[in-house]
Amino acid sequence: MPPLRRAASATAALLVSALTLTACGSGGDDGGSSADGKAEGKITFQTWNLRAKFKDYFEGLVRDFEKQNPDVKVAWLDQPAEHYADKLSADAGAGTLPDVVNVSPDLSYPLAKAGLLTNLDKEKAAARFKGEYTPEAWQGNSLPGLGGSYAFPWYLNTGPLFYNKTLFRDSGLDPERPPRSYGELFADADRMARQSGGKTATLAATPSIEDFGRYGVQLMNADATKFTYDEPKGVELLTKYKDLYEHGGLDPQALTNTPEKSGQKFLEQKVAMNPGGAHDLETFKENAPSLYRNLGITDAPNNTGKPNMYVMGLAVNSRSKHKAAAIAFAHFVTGKQQQEAFAHKVAIFPSTKGSLDDPYWTKEDGTDEGRVRVASAKMLKGAVNYTPVVMSDEMKTILRNEVAKALQGKKSPRQALDDAAAQSNKLLRQG
Amino acid sequence: MAGRIRTHRAASPWLFLLPGLAVTAAFTLYPFLSTVGKAFTDARTLTPGHWTGLANFRAMLEDEQFWVALRNSGLYVLLVVPFTVLLPLLLALLVEKQLPGVTFFRSAFYTPVVASVVVVSLIWVWMLDDRGLVNGILRALDTGPVDFLGDEWLLLLSAMALTVWKGLGYYMVVYLAALGNVPRELHEAAAVDGAGALRRFTSVTVPAVRSTMVLVGALSSVSAFKVFSEVFLMAGPSGGPAGQDTTLVMLVQRTGTGLGGRVGYASAVSLVVFAVTLLLMLLVLRADRKEAP
Numbered sequence: 001m002p003p004l005r006r007a008a009s010a011t012a013a014l015l016v017s018a019l020t021l022t023a024c025g026s027g028g029d030d031g032g033s034s035a036d037g038k039a040e041g042k043i044t045f046q047t048w049n050l051r052a053k054f055k056d057y058f059e060g061l062v063r064d065f066e067k068q069n070p071d072v073k074v075a076w077l078d079q080p081a082e083h084y085a086d087k088l089s090a091d092a093g094a095g096t097l098p099d100v101v102n103v104s105p106d107l108s109y110p111l112a113k114a115g116l117l118t119n120l121d122k123e124k125a126a127a128r129f130k131g132e133y134t135p136e137a138w139q140g141n142s143l144p145g146l147g148g149s150y151a152f153p154w155y156l157n158t159g160p161l162f163y164n165k166t167l168f169r170d171s172g173l174d175p176e177r178p179p180r181s182y183g184e185l186f187a188d189a190d191r192m193a194r195q196s197g198g199k200t201a202t203l204a205a206t207p208s209i210e211d212f213g214r215y216g217v218q219l220m221n222a223d224a225t226k227f228t229y230d231e232p233k234g235v236e237l238l239t240k241y242k243d244l245y246e247h248g249g250l251d252p253q254a255l256t257n258t259p260e261k262s263g264q265k266f267l268e269q270k271v272a273m274n275p276g277g278a279h280d281l282e283t284f285k286e287n288a289p290s291l292y293r294n295l296g297i298t299d300a301p302n303n304t305g306k307p308n309m310y311v312m313g314l315a316v317n318s319r320s321k322h323k324a325a326a327i328a329f330a331h332f333v334t335g336k337q338q339q340e341a342f343a344h345k346v347a348i349f350p351s352t353k354g355s356l357d358d359p360y361w362t363k364e365d366g367t368d369e370g371r372v373r374v375a376s377a378k379m380l381k382g383a384v385n386y387t388p389v390v391m392s393d394e395m396k397t398i399l400r401n402e403v404a405k406a407l408q409g410k411k412s413p414r415q416a417l418d419d420a421a422a423q424s425n426k427l428l429r430q431g
Numbered sequence: 432m433a434g435r436i437r438t439h440r441a442a443s444p445w446l447f448l449l450p451g452l453a454v455t456a457a458f459t460l461y462p463f464l465s466t467v468g469k470a471f472t473d474a475r476t477l478t479p480g481h482w483t484g485l486a487n488f489r490a491m492l493e494d495e496q497f498w499v500a501l502r503n504s505g506l507y508v509l510l511v512v513p514f515t516v517l518l519p520l521l522l523a524l525l526v527e528k529q530l531p532g533v534t535f536f537r538s539a540f541y542t543p544v545v546a547s548v549v550v551v552s553l554i555w556v557w558m559l560d561d562r563g564l565v566n567g568i569l570r571a572l573d574t575g576p577v578d579f580l581g582d583e584w585l586l587l588l589s590a591m592a593l594t595v596w597k598g599l600g601y602y603m604v605v606y607l608a609a610l611g612n613v614p615r616e617l618h619e620a621a622a623v624d625g626a627g628a629l630r631r632f633t634s635v636t637v638p639a640v641r642s643t644m645v646l647v648g649a650l651s652s653v654s655a656f657k658v659f660s661e662v663f664l665m666a667g668p669s670g671g672p673a674g675q676d677t678t679l680v681m682l683v684q685r686t687g688t689g690l691g692g693r694v695g696y697a698s699a700v701s702l703v704v705f706a707v708t709l710l711l712m713l714l715v716l717r718a719d720r721k722e723a724p
Contacts, residue, residue, distance in 0.1 A: 085689045089476045089689065089690045093476065110477060113477075252581055253561060255581060255671075255673065256581055256667050256669075256672055257667075270562070394686060394689070394691070397668070397674065400669050401674035402673075408672065408673060410673065431475075
């Protein structure tokens with residue numbers, strides 16, 4: 001091969017290979033404006049997959065706020081559900097993080113750690129609103145090691161557990177008495193697997209970090225610097241799940257099932273119980289009428305008496321050029337009146353003090369939606385967010401994979417949890 | 432005046448090249464150099480990181496997931512490439528002849544190439560599910576069900592089968608172009624000399640399309656080593672049961688993305704992918720040079 005051709009070939013090879021590489025950038029610190037000044041300027045507000053169903057509500061919110069604050073203009077952006085964290089990281093890296101941004105505590109943690117979010121407890125203009133929210137909700141947005149709360153509490157959710165009454169009845173179980181604790185769950189699952197000859201599993205997914213929390217496992221140490229879910233109680237839970245898997249109480253494909261696949265299996269009546277939300281009722285009604293007619297709704301099994309709670313918040317960009325306006329708008333959206341109005345449109349719950357005492361959330365109205373709403377609102381009292389905010393997606397994958405190894409019998413439950421905790425702690429130490 | 436013209440003449444090729452070079456520099460060269468730089472730091476998605484020398488590479492050696500991913504990507508090359516080199520050639524020989532209705536078959540074989548990898552992967556997942564079409568047939572034959580999506584090896588083999596199936600049409604077209612250049616006289620002469628179909632294939636067709644086979648081998652080995660979509664969609668984001676179906680690019684995605692992404696570590700894994708891909712390309716180019724008449 002002539003030298004020139006050889007060089008050209010080598011260059012081509014280099015370029016093709018170079019295309020396999022990727023890179024990311026990081027934003028610079030350009031500082032933010034004062035939060036104590038007058039609310040004015042143009043701010044951006046980003047929500048998480050809410051435009052499709054609530055366009056009118058949010059446009060109305062923006063209109064009302066602009067009417068009350070004529071010097072502020074709000075540009076509303078909405079991002080799809082998928083890859084929201086990637087979108088936030090791209091914005092953060094490019095220095096284009098919106099002024100007011102919809103986050104959950106696990107998303108706000110890395111942003112706050114990088115100094116991109118405003119510490120509301122330390123910002124007088126924001127801290128004065130603290131008393132308007134329930135203490136649990138405000139605490140839910142506090143980030144360990146970062147000394148404060150980094151988002152205005154917005155809507156809350158618990159998510160009920162659906163179950164198939166027909167499958168319960170067929171197994172000789174009382175369809176009106178679903179399992180309330182993990183002990184009852186394992187007993188019912190064992191019976192169902194035996195009665196159906198291994199054809200009906202009770203659950204479709206392996207235990208998540210929230211399951212460990214609800215079982216009563218100490219997930220982390222007090223200052224959230226070390227995972228401790230490999231304690232004896234964690235090993236006990238995983239051992240019970242292993243038995244469940246071996247005896248058919250857990251779907252054979254549980255190790256690879258995604259939440260969508262698990263939902264599909266519940267719809268096909270191959271598994272008896274599955275977590276979900278009120279929006280699933282419509283899907284059941286349309287796609288599985290026989291399931292819908294025999295649908296039971298209960299709380300997720302719990303050994304602690306404290307159910308799991310999902311928390312949404314609105315964070316304020318610390319580098320916002322119009323921080324006063326951003327704080328005013330975030331407070332406006334999460335205000336009592338606005339939160340309650342939003343919660344009347346969809347099955348979510350307000351985080352403002354006293355809202356859940358309203359009859360709308362305490363008295364059933366005879367509809368299935370009302371039943372789910374009242375049951376979930378009741379669960380919210382005393383609920384906690386079990387997901388440790390420092391637990392990244394990679395750490396969740398590590399736990400999932402080690403749990404799978406234990407269920408497959410490749411490792412003992414103790415070894416699997418020890419390994420998962422060790423790997424996650426290593427990542428945690430790296431910062 | 433003459434001097435100015437000469438200057439223009441010298442600059443012209445560069446001016447024509449400038450847009451292309453600018454795009455390459457911005458979207459290939461800069462990310463490449465940036466990745467090389469970050470591979471030696473503890474960069475995170477939101478923080479630029481500090482120089483850590485070879486720490487990421489040492490961590491890689493101790494990372495069980497890295498070895499699993501390297502094994503899977505390597506197996507992908509070993510098992511997928513022979514099929515993507517041979518099967519499309521046989522398919523091209525079938526549809527090469529101008530028979531009535533052959534256009535339909537050519538189009539049919541090409542269809543998977545145009546279809547979205549996401550769509551075809553989901554269709555395969557439905558087919559291979561424990562209540563899917565394939566297991567339905569196996570049950571009817573009293574041999575099922577087979578846990579295609581729950582067993583780490585069957586899942587990987589299923590993803591490989593999907594890759595081969597999806598690439599068949601593309602490489603078939605490449606071979607069709609090459610076969611069109613094989614002189615008909617060679618086949619006729621071999622037939623006159625008493626060569627059967629198999630002998631004509633090995634002694635006439637294969638040598639005539641040898642350089643195309645090398646090209647197909649090079650292209651398919653690089654894309655097999657970089658496999659992502661098929662395995663990600665079939666095995667799920669955590670990489671199949673216990674993450675045992677993770678490939679190297681999946682590992683890059685898993686460790687390097689998200690708000691807490693370990694960009695430094697992911698860059699180091701990317702460099703390994705780069706080095707192996709480069710090696711594969713150079714090996715194929717070398718093989719081509721050695722075998723060239």
